[in-house]
Amino acid sequence: xxxxxxxxxxxxxxxxxxxxxxxxxxxxxxxxxxxxxxxxxxxxxxxxxxxxxxxxxxxxxxxxxxxxxxxxxxxxxxxxxxxxxxxxxxxxxxxxxxxxxxxxxxxxxxxxxxxxxxxxxxxxxxxxxxxxxxxxxxxxxxxxxxxxxxxxxxxxxxxxxxxxxxxxxxxxxxxxxxxxxxxxxxxxxxxxxxxxxxxxxxxxxxxxxxxxxxxxxxxxxxxxxxxxxxxxxxxxxxxxxxxxxxxxxxxxxxxxxxxxxxxxxxxxxxxxxxxxxxxxxxxxxxxxxxxxxxxxxxxxxxxxxxxxxxxxxxxxxxxxxxxxxxxxxxxxxxxxxxxxxxxxxxxxxxxxxxxxxxxxxxxxxxxxxxxxxxxxxxxxxxxxxxxx
Amino acid sequence: xxxxxxxxxxxxxxxxxxxxxxxxxxxxxxxxxxxxxxxxxxxxxxxxxxxxxxxxxxxxxxxxxxxxxxxxxxxxxxxxxxxxxxxxxxxxxxxxx
Numbered sequence: 001x002x003x004x005x006x007x008x009x010x011x012x013x014x015x016x017x018x019x020x021x022x023x024x025x026x027x028x029x030x031x032x033x034x035x036x037x038x039x040x041x042x043x044x045x046x047x048x049x050x051x052x053x054x055x056x057x058x059x060x061x062x063x064x065x066x067x068x069x070x071x072x073x074x075x076x077x078x079x080x081x082x083x084x085x086x087x088x089x090x091x092x093x094x095x096x097x098x099x100x101x102x103x104x105x106x107x108x109x110x111x112x113x114x115x116x117x118x119x120x121x122x123x124x125x126x127x128x129x130x131x132x133x134x135x136x137x138x139x140x141x142x143x144x145x146x147x148x149x150x151x152x153x154x155x156x157x158x159x160x161x162x163x164x165x166x167x168x169x170x171x172x173x174x175x176x177x178x179x180x181x182x183x184x185x186x187x188x189x190x191x192x193x194x195x196x197x198x199x200x201x202x203x204x205x206x207x208x209x210x211x212x213x214x215x216x217x218x219x220x221x222x223x224x225x226x227x228x229x230x231x232x233x234x235x236x237x238x239x240x241x242x243x244x245x246x247x248x249x250x251x252x253x254x255x256x257x258x259x260x261x262x263x264x265x266x267x268x269x270x271x272x273x274x275x276x277x278x279x280x281x282x283x284x285x286x287x288x289x290x291x292x293x294x295x296x297x298x299x300x301x302x303x304x305x306x307x308x309x310x311x312x313x314x315x316x317x318x319x320x321x322x323x324x325x326x327x328x329x330x331x332x333x334x335x336x337x338x339x340x341x342x343x344x345x346x347x348x349x350x351x352x353x354x355x356x357x358x359x360x361x362x363x364x365x366x367x368x369x370x371x372x373x374x375x376x377x378x379x380x381x382x383x384x385x386x387x388x
Numbered sequence: 389x390x391x392x393x394x395x396x397x398x399x400x401x402x403x404x405x406x407x408x409x410x411x412x413x414x415x416x417x418x419x420x421x422x423x424x425x426x427x428x429x430x431x432x433x434x435x436x437x438x439x440x441x442x443x444x445x446x447x448x449x450x451x452x453x454x455x456x457x458x459x460x461x462x463x464x465x466x467x468x469x470x471x472x473x474x475x476x477x478x479x480x481x482x483x484x485x
Contacts, residue, residue: 098403157402204406210415216397217404223397 006176008169011139012078012104012162013038014176015146017048018184019102022073025053025064029083030116031166032106036078058083062090062101069099070205071197074150074190077101080166081108081122088126091159095130096221097205100153100160103131104146107266107317108166109353117354118166120265120317123294124327130221132160132228133294135265139174144245145292147179150188151235156228158221163294165267167354179243187242229296249298251290252305254280258287260343260373261306262365263332264315265291268350268357272315275362286366291328299335306336311344311373313365317351325381346372347381361385413461417444421464423479425457431476438468438477 006014012035016024024043026036042048051068055061061077069075079087084105094101105123109115123133134149136142142164149160164170197205209217236247253273255261262272269290279286289305289312291298306312314333316326324330329347336342346369351357361384372378401407425438432455439447439455446461447468457468469477 096404201407202409203401205403207404207406209404212394213400213404216395216400219397220400220402220404 001180002178004176004178005173006139006143007034007171007173008136008139008142008164009034009106009171010038011143011174011176012146012164013042014178015143016076016102017042018179018181019074019076019147019150019188020048020185020190021050021076023051023053023065023068023075024077025055025061025068025075026077026079027055027058027061027083029058029080031108031118031170032078032080032083032104034170035104035106039076058086059090062087062094065101065103066090066094066097066099069094069101070097072191074154075099075101076103078104078106080106081110081116084122084126085110088129091126091129091131093206094159096218098157098221098224100150100157102146102149102153103159103161104142105161105163106166106170107163115353116166118168118267118317119352119354120163120327121319121352123161123163124318124320126161127295127327130158130225131295132156132158132225132232133163134160135163135292135294136169137165137267137269137290138169139172139176141247142169143176143178144239144243144247147184147188148236148239148247151239152228152232154188154191155235156224156231158224158228163266168267183242187239225296229298232293232296247292249291249293250301250305251292253288253290254285255287255289255305255309257285258309259285260311260313260366260369261287261289261309262313262315262362262369263289263291263328264317265294265328266317268315268317271357271359271362275359275366279363279366284366284370286370294328294331297331297335299331302332302335303339306339306343309343309373310376311346311369311378313346313348313369313372315348315350315365317349319349319352329381344372344376344378346378348384349381350384355385357384416460417463418459418461421459421462421482423464423466423481424459424462425464425466425468425477426480427455427457428476428478429454431474433474433476435473437471437473441467441471443467 109119136145153160314329
């Protein structure tokens with residue numbers, strides 16, 4: 001096993017190389033660029049035998065990925081923010097046509113104003129596109145999750161988006177342990193090209209689905225996503241066994257006896273843990289819940305983890321203007337609706353457009369959540385760090 | 389036309405693939421139409437121009453040689469009326485027909 005100092009983006013590139021992809025079609029965009037830059041190096045110097053397709057836009061990148069994937073090729077792309085938004089319509093085709101594409105989305109705010117820094121608005125805008133969404137919060141997790149993503153995508157025949165926080169994960173160098181290449185090959189063997197599109201089998205793909213058929217065709221992808229819950233669990237367990245890891249749909253920290261907790265996705269959960277640790281030292285029963293699978297959303301396990309917890313602060317790094325609340329909050333709230341004794345939910349928005357979220361601010365969120373837990377009532381959404 | 393049993397989501401090939409050629413025969417487009425072609429058999433010379441030009445292959449030749457329109461597949465475009473040399477075809481509004 002090799003240990004290297006890698007940025008989150010380079011860790012992803014190493015994972016893609018180990019996955020021995022056949023086709024990469026990508027368009028550069030900050031903060032994703034160094035992933036495909038590294039991959040183009042690997043291809044150019046012969047370390048990775050793949051077709052590297054230079055395209056003129058993200059719309060074309062995703063279109064090329066869909067076409068390549070239909071031939072049975074193992075396909076990868078990466079993007080961020082405006083690039084993901086530009087792929088929007090093709091994302092729905094990728095899922096409904098059941099193409100197992102793996103894409104890294106390096107989370108970045110959407111314009112305007114133009115902003116290259118991190119928030120989750122890009123991924124949240126695509127939550128209904130039928131893609132599996134996994135969230136990684138470190139370079140090591142980015143590498144491991146990317147390897148898992150190929151296995152998941154090809155098993156359930158749905159595209160998988162692996163999200164990593166722009167700059168915070170993508171450009172931060174960390175010690176990363178590369179898994180054994182042979183073991184990766186055994187975990188995700190390079191398949192001979194399947195005959196999904198072949199001159200020997202006549203069929204049409206991407207056809208018109210009139211009202212008599214569209215509904216049934218769409219439902220197939222809905223069903224695949226539902227069934228993926230169980231399969232991802234099994235695939236992840238297999239990964240953990242082979243590579244000595246402990247990945248789950250939800251990472252729960254100090255939740256066994258927690259009175260209140262903060263819930264978030266991505267790198268913010270790291271700071272939340274540090275603050276929770278110091279609260280614990282002061283005798284506070286604070287916990288942290290980190291959502292790793294956003295689609296399919298693990299609401300049943302979330303309810304199990306939150307059993308007996310009195311208050312949850314849900315941190316959104318994106319907004320849903322005019323909605324009842326923000327995207328992660330809405331999912332958590334509706335996911336917990338069936339619980340007999342639901343915790344009080346306090347909504348927070350933090351870190352939009354790359355705004356730093358300090359440990360003091362995490363302390364404030366914990367204490368507001370505790371107040372809500374004790375009083376049994378939550379206030380309106382708190383926009384953390386917003387200047388008036 | 390006869391009511392076909394439509395396939396359920398478990399029966400349709402994955403990803404909306406169409407695995408059988410010529411599946412457009414299952415597609416009733418008659419509701420698209422505003423005008424329908426009516427053939428005056430007394431003027432028809434059986435030249436076959438309508439049969440050639442019809443983009444939907446909705447003109448059928450009967451065993452006795454007569455030309456008729458299969459209204460399941462006719463979208464009412466009117467190309468047959470334009471193509472008909474002896475002017476035997478007239479597009480007639482659906483309601484008044």
